[in-house]
Amino acid sequence: MTTRLRLRPQSVLFAVYLGALAALPPISIDMALPALVDIANSLHASASQAGLTLSLFMAGFAFGPIVYGPLSDAHGRKPTLLLGLALFTAGGVVSALAPGMGVLLGARLVQGAGAGAGMTVALAVVRDxxxxxxxxxxxxxxxxxxNVAPIVAPSVGVALLAAVQWRGIYGVVAVCGLLAAVATWKGLEESAPSRSEDFVATGLRQQYWRVLTHRPVIGSxxxxxxxxxWMFAYVAGSPLVLLHVLHIKPAVYAAMFATTGLGIVAGATVNGLVASRGVxxxxxxxxxxxxxxAATVGLGVLNALHLASLLTIMPLLVACTFCFGLAAPSATRGALDPVPELAGVAGGLLTSVQMLCGAASSSLVAMLFARVGPQAMSSVMFACAxxxxxxxxxLGESPRVAVGSGSASSF
Structure with a gap:
């Protein structure tokens, strides 16, 4: 009976399971977006305080992987993941029951810290x-x-808000965490290699120093x-440009946003196909x-010539999100491949840097928009590219050798 419950690494279900772990953060963020006004009204708080439920979640998510990475390398993927999922689920339960804004904000910080384990450990398991x-x-x-999750999460959030109100949304998120924890406990076999006492005794400082000074890893x-x-600059800038400058109807914007989200999925799919053919x-x-x-330069030119419209900028935006989906798997492989014994550290650092870059680019767009208008989005996207x-x-053309794999892989 126990054997049948195990998630086989080569199965489609295993890929879905790992993807679900990585999807917990966007589900937790995007599903709650439609409820921010209701949260503020219900807890007698301001709109800016309600917005902090997202900011504190992202802060916890950015910090968590730095700890989970080396923890999973030293003590195993499964216990580390179960710890993170326990925090994520507990944070969701407390959020659903929060009597005031202070408790809600604290719970969201804890939930974000727990969410960081999902992506970090998922990447390390793949490398193992x-x-x-x-x-x-x-x-x-x-x-x-x-990336399918952020496309559907806001619509699911709207439906849940109508059916079970904002507390129910956090309750559903907590149930997602609980289901992931049960699947991990019952189905995931430990994949991390056994560690010596010397490795476990090695501090965070030495482990992160090895990763930070490994040129192909830090470059990736x-x-x-x-x-x-560049993708998050688009996420932050698109409602400002399309809704407030081009005055596109919200329903059209939602469809357009879903289309660009599908661009990420398409890019990742193409990455897998071309990689299997030796590219x-x-x-x-x-x-x-x-x-x-090229696409971001095109966006800037259209803005400068006042030719920006939904029809002219839509193909360029889809191209940018497609390219993020195309690049992400290869860059992630480049970060994990050379250091299999520190896959958790590398995956944790990759996750944290990704979140920090997204937060920085979206903040820049918000700050610059008042001064330069639509050029804020295209300029920040171009700068990131x-x-x-x-x-x-x-990084150059030099090949790298994956430590412990016995084979070279060109970057």
Missing amino acids: LFEGNAMQRRLAAITVVA ILINGFGFG GSRCILAVAIGVTL LLGALVWIW
Whole structure:
């Protein structure tokens, strides 16, 4: 009976499970978006205080992976993941029952810290079980599943808000965490290699220093972060540009946002396909960054010439989100492949840098929009793509050898 409950690494269900772990943060953020006004009214708080439920969740999510990464390397993927999911579920329960805004904000911070375990451990598990193109295809599958969640989560949030109000939304999120914890407890086999006492005794400082000074790893982490940066600049800027400048109807905007979200899924799908045909990660990243640079320049030109409209900018925005989906699996592989014994540390750092880049780029768009209007979004997107290109050049053509794998893989 126990054997039948195990998640087999080669199965589709295993890919869905890992994708679901990675999708917990966007579900927790996007599903609650429609409820912010109701939360403020119910708890007699301001709109800005209600908005902090998102900010504190993201702060916890950005910090958590830094701890979970080395913890999973030293003590195993499964117990670390169960710890994170326990925090995530408990945070969701307290959020649903919160009597005031202070308790709600604290619970969301805890929930965000718990959510950081999902993505971090999912990446480490993939590195433990797969190598080469098989690993990249699995990373692409995780990207697909994880990015379907933000597309459907707001609509699900609206439906839940009507049916069970805002507390019910947090309750549903807590149930998602509980289901993930049960699936982990019953179905996930420990994948981390056994560790010596010397390794466990090694401090965070030495482990992170090894990762931070490994050129291909830190370069890949930065490229992934800048890719998330151009994507999040679009997420933050699109409602300002499309709703307030181009005056597109909300229903049309929702459909357009879903279309660009599907662009990420399409890009990740293409990544898996071309990787299986032997196309190198460095070539894939060059195409993704180059197309994004061209698309963001096109957005800037359209804004400067006052030619921006839904029909003219939509293809360019879809191209940018497609390119993030195309780049993310290759950049993630580049971060995990060379250091299998520190996959948790590398995955945790990648997750934290990704979140920090997204927060920075979206904040820049918000600050610059009052001064330069629609150019804020296209300029920040272009800057992120340019930084990604500079890191790509800095990495150079030199091959890297995956430690412990016995085989070289060109970046």
